[in-house]
Structure formats: C-alpha cells, structure tokens
Amino acid sequence: MMKLLLKWIIVLVCIVRTTNAEEPETANVALGKPVEQSSTDWHALPSNAVDGDDDPEFCHGSCTLTQVEFDPWWMLNLVKPRNVYSITIKNRIDCCEMRLAGAEVRVGNHETFADNALCGVISSQMVRDSDTISLQCEENDRPISGQFVSVQLKGKREALSLCEVQVLADEFDISIDVTEPVGPVQPPTPVCIIPDGLVNVAKGKFSSQSSRSVGSGSSNAIDGNKNSDYNEGSCAQTKREYEPWWKVDLDDPYDVYQVTITNRQDCCASAILNAEVRVGNSKDMYENAVCGGLVPRDVVEQETITVICACGKPLTGRYVTIQLVATGEVLTLCEVEVIGNPEPVVVVTAPPGIPGPGPSVPIPGTIPQYRTLAPGQTLAPGQTLGPVDPEQPGPGVPIPIPGQTVIPVDPPGPGVSGVCYMPPDVRDTAIGQTAYQSSVKAGGVATRAVDGDRNSDYAGASCTQTTREKSPWWKVDLGLPHYIYAIRITNRKDCCDFRLKGAEVRVGDREDFTQNAICGRVSDDTAPLDETIWLSCGCGVPLRGRFVSVQIVNETQILSLCEVEVWSRDIDEVSTIDWGTAATFTFGPPITTNEPCPLPAGLINVASETNPTQSSVKKGGTADLAVDGNKNSVYAAGSCTHTQREERPWWKTDLGQSRDVYMVTITNRQDCCPFRLRNAEVRIGDNEDFKKNALCGKRITGRTSLQETVNVICDCGEPVRGRYVSIQVEDKTSVLTLCEVEIWTLEEFE
DSSP, X not given: OHHHHHHHHHHHHHHHHHHHOOOOOEEEOOTTOOEEESOOOTTOOGGGGGSSOOOOOGGGTOOOOOOSXXXXXXXXXXXXXXXXXXXXXXXXXXXOGGGGTTEEEEEESOSSGGXXXXXXXXXXXXXXXXXXXXXXXXXXXXXXXXXXXXXXEOSSEEOOOOSEEEEXXXXXXXXXXXXXXXXXXXXXXXXXXXXXXXXXXXXXXXXXXXXXXXXXXXXXXXXXXXXXXXXXXXXXXXOSEESOEEEEEEEEEEEXXXXXXXXXXXXXXXXXXXXXXXXXXXXXXXXXXXXXXXXXXXXXXXXXXXXXXXXXXXXXXXXXXXXXXXXXXXXXXXXXXXXXXXXXXXXXXXOTTSXXXXXXXXXXXXXXXXXXXXXXXXXXXXXXXXXXXXXXOOSSOOBOOTTXXXXXXXXXXXXXXXXXXXXXXXXXXXXTOEEEESOOOTTOOGGGGGSSOOOOOGGGSOOOOOOSXXXXXXXXXXEEEEEEEEEEXXXXXXXXXXXXXXXXXXXXXXXXXXXXXXXXXXXXSSSOOOSEEEEESSTTSOEEEEEEEEEOTTOEEOOXXXXXXXXXXXXXXXXXXXXXXXXXXXXXXXXXXXXXXXXXTTOEEOOTTOOOEESOOOTTOOGGGGGSSOOOOOGGGSOOXXXXXXXXXXXXXXXXXXXXXXXXXXXXXXXXXXXXXXXXXXXXXXXXXXXXXXXXXXXXXTTGGGSSEEEEESBXXXXXXXXXXXXXXXXXXXXXXXXXXXXXXXXXXO
C-alpha cells in the first residue's frame, strides 16, 4: 500500500511540474538575416524569403527563385546558434507548387548544410494540403540547435522557390558546447583597397529618374548638398511605383570604384532596402554590370551608405543607375557620389590624319594596313595615303597603325561611319584558359571553344555542345581582369547555326556572370547567321573583366560554340595609380585583401616524389596522376585520377617520413562534375590507417568544391605533422577525381 501511494505521489509531482513548466520564449528569428541560394533567376533574391512578406504570388515580388539546376538550395544564417522548434514555409500558389515536394529542411552548425540534422522532408501530400507547410524540428525530444537553416531539392533538376521561411526558435541566444563545430558568428568585415586621388565624377551631370514627386527632381541627388532632411529640398524622389530608378549620365566613360549614397534621415530610411547600383556604357541599365550587391537590411538606417563595386577593381561606364529591385516603393536619394578616376577612359578611334574606312568596311576583324612615306618621299598636291591594296602595291612601307582593327557595329558608336576601333596591341586572351558550361553532350566539352581551332564543323571535334535545356550557358575564366574590346565567335555551320540567335555575351569580374555587363547580343532576326560573329563591347571603350559568358537566355535550346576569342589587352594594375591604404567599409562585397591564415615563406611541394594509392581505379585514372606535375583540369587530357563510384572513396600518399605540412592544394576537375569533391576531408598523420590521423583544415564545402583550385590550410598557419596525407569523400557514395595534389612543407629532408 505504501509503495502504491509513493508511486501516485511521484506521478502527481510530475504532473504539477509539467503543468507549471514555462513555455519557451520563442520568436521568428529569420527576419532580415543573411541568406544565400545556389543561383538566382528573375531577380528573385534569397532575401525575399525572410522579408516578412508571405505573399504567395510570385509576380508580387516577395518569393525567391533559383535557376533550373541540379540540387538547388537556399540557406539562412541565423548569425548565432538557436534552439529551433519549428520551421514554416510559404509555398507559391500561382504555379509550380509541386516543385517543393521532396525538399529537405536541415538545421545545424555546419555551413556545409548536408552535415546538419534533418528537421523534415516536405512530402507531396503536405504540398497538396496547404500553401503553408510547417515542420517540427525535434531530435531526441529536444529542439534542434543550430546557426544554419537550409532547404534543398536533392536528386533532381528543378528550380527552388520559397515565398517566406519562418524559423520559430528561442528568442534569446543559447549556450553552445565549445566542442561542437560552429560556423562563423558573423561574416568578416570586408576590407578593400582602392586608389588614392579618386573624385566624385557625378556632380552637376545630367540625371533622370523613373518618375518625380513634386519639387524632388533627379538633379537634387548630384547638387553637392548632402542634407539628409527631405524637407530642406535637396533630395531626389520618385513616386511610389514598382522598381523605381534614378540615373546619371557622366558624359564619358569613367573607371568607377564605389558609389556613396546619402540616405534620407527625417523619415523612411529603410525604403532604400534592396537598392541595386549598376555601372556601364549602355543606356539600358539591365545591360550594365552590378556594382557591389543589394543594399542589405543591416545598413538601411545609416545616413551614408557606401556601395563598393568590385573591392578595389573598377567598373567602367558612362551611366550609373540606382534601382529598388523587386519592390514597390518610393526611391529617395539625398546625394549620390560616383567615386572614380578623375580622367575619363580614352575612347579608341581612327588615328588623326589617317583615312579611316568609309561605308565599305573591310572584312570584320582584319587589320588593314596603311602606307607610310618612304625615306625622301613626298606627297603630290591632293595625294593621300590610302590603305595598301595587295593587288596594286604602291610606294611606302605598310605598317600597323593604332586604331586599325575594325568591327562593324549597329547602331554606330564612337568611331567612323558605324565602325568601332580596337588598339593594335589587343590579342585573344581566352585561348587555353579554363572554361565551363551548363552541361555537356556528345563530347562537346567547354574547353573546345578556347583551343585555337576555328573549325566550324562539329565532326572536327572542336565545337562545344550542351544538352537541350533552358538558358544554356558557357563561360571562360581569363585568370586576371583584362580590358576587353570585342568578342569573336565562330558559329557552327555544318548544321544548326540558328541555335545561337539571341545569345547574350557578358563581361565582368563576377563568377555569377548574370551580374556582369552585356558586351552584346547575337542577332535574332530571320536571316541565317554568319560563321564568324563579331561583338563590339563598347565601340572603342573597353569593358573590364575576368569572366566572359555566352548564354541563350530564357529559351530551351542547345548551345554550341566552335571558338570564342576574347580580344583584349592586359591591365597594368600599377600604371599611374598610387594605391592607398586599406579602408574598411560597413557595406561591400564579402572579399578581404587580408590573408586570414598567414603562411610562412619558402614552402615547397613535396608530393611529386611520392607513390600514392587510392580506393579503386576507373577509366585509367590511377592515383599517381595526381602527383605528375600536370594541373590540367580536363579529364580527357589524361592527368586526373578516377575511382569507381563507391562509398567514401579515398586517395592517399606516403611522404616517406614525417613532415610539417602547412597546406594541401587540390586541382579539381572542371570539364564536368567538380561537385564530386564536396565533403572531402584532408587528413595528415603517422598512422597508415588515415582515418585515425588529424584533420587538416575544414571539410571542403559544396561551394568550394566547384573551384578549380582548392587550398586546404591545415591549422590557420600552424602545420600538422605526419607521414601520410589522405583525401576522402565523407558520408556519401561518389567518385573521387583529383587532377593534381600539392603538399606544402617548409623544406626537404635529407
């Protein structure tokens, strides 16, 4: 009886405790936090999912959208770890709602979100039942702790669209076990070096805007008055409208490094949210390059907002625009300063005194030669020095003259009679460079377009080819920025020349080429396309850029290129510019010129003398190919390893004796499948069973795995000592391919 009474007392105590337990203080902690996604289509930014607007109609401008791609994803950074109880997602209702079926939602402290705990999988039934989908995040009857929240469509080629994501979590920060690896508490403060001697080149220039409030003309933003009180009459303002814009014409193209906005302070400062700055030579702002990024939520209350174009590298352009993207709002600008070089960029035209070509334009891309007087020779009255005629040699010595390379342009720009000029020292800087494309079919790899072979017959094995897909693309990385004057494309002529119609060519310093400036578009009229297509980027005004892309936009088509030549000149980075000291900005691209992990001087690669092994071999991709000194990242070149598709494939080498290893550099395959390196770990130690050795650096994340060169720094400047170095893909069935592995130590051992 006593035992039974005791049991009832315990039960009653538990009931009382449960009844009196305090509910956790929770809130939606996602609003306005940093977000990113695998790609962006139709200006549907990742931040749209955390803007507090759960409107499920895409056309209303508050939903995200990626491109159609394999494994698209969206990720939220809560800045600090939280106890997450539930996640609610607002799905689209205007179309395509079933796209969200099968999406994985994860929470955790790993920026490589595949390593985080699964909160839930969105089923088809959930999508059919409601446009509001809620998932309870529990692990062992407790909320899931984490800094990162991700949504990913795994294992299929699709677009991901989210109209709102709410994360219900502890309102206050939680304590974190220091043994649990966490992501950075906050992004590093961007540090960008810009030249000294820059000036505001916009003051007093001609401006315009999409509409005008009474007494708030566009010129108010460039009158030199930074008063941020609208009532003082020195702010430009549009009416409330969808995507309002403001534009200034600088008269000439300038190298622009940053744009500084004086934001309204007497009210409504947050209306500047999602403002986008573009710089370029086209009157159509959408053809110009994006300067910096969208103005984020964390700076909208500031009076002075600095938008840095490319972290120390300029964008060249005559027109500067500011537009509120994907929002219906009033655009107010109290002052806009366009900070650039004081002198405009020189436009290349026909040389003075030399007759340029008239209406009968020479063959596009050829370099006509002009006569010069021979020693002692004089001109008769009325006689001029015309171009050399190969059929009728005349007096004088033909030599190249600056400005002789010509490209037809429509409509005519600066130059003579619809002709654009390039300087004589331009060259094709794309040949032999690293190229990528959206997909590969029938062996038409991206590098074929930069192999120096203009053969326009696909059977000649020198043309690229993608699969038939929406918005197929091709891109080349020039390695360094160049001044680019023109693009020459050799189009396929054995068949299908029409496929290239309407293709868009962009140039810029951004890997996301959709934010770079448009060099030109291939004609989409009904006439057959020529075998050789020339596009003038600025009609004598170069575009600056490292990346050149060709894309058939918003069409389902095959993209095939037989050669792409990028006619440009090298940039003399030191030229006449006196570089200033590092300047820290509150808003700019996430780039720093400071090495986060300093490495000692004199490091050498000791991998080449080793004899590596790997878990398996396929297609002749033996382990030793990773240490042959050849960094060619195209598998067909015969210098990349290749395992079978297997669980946790690995590669390992023996250094012969223990060494202090500071860094391991991997050259990753680029002609296809770079993502295979995702989740790879580098380990170093003296145990032949490498799984027991120390981890060198962090696991390679999905985004890093797409790069051609991946540097794994072992312990932020401190070496990891060991004899064995291994690379293994963790937690998945995959293929491991390594095109080169370099192991960096201080000195060789005797």
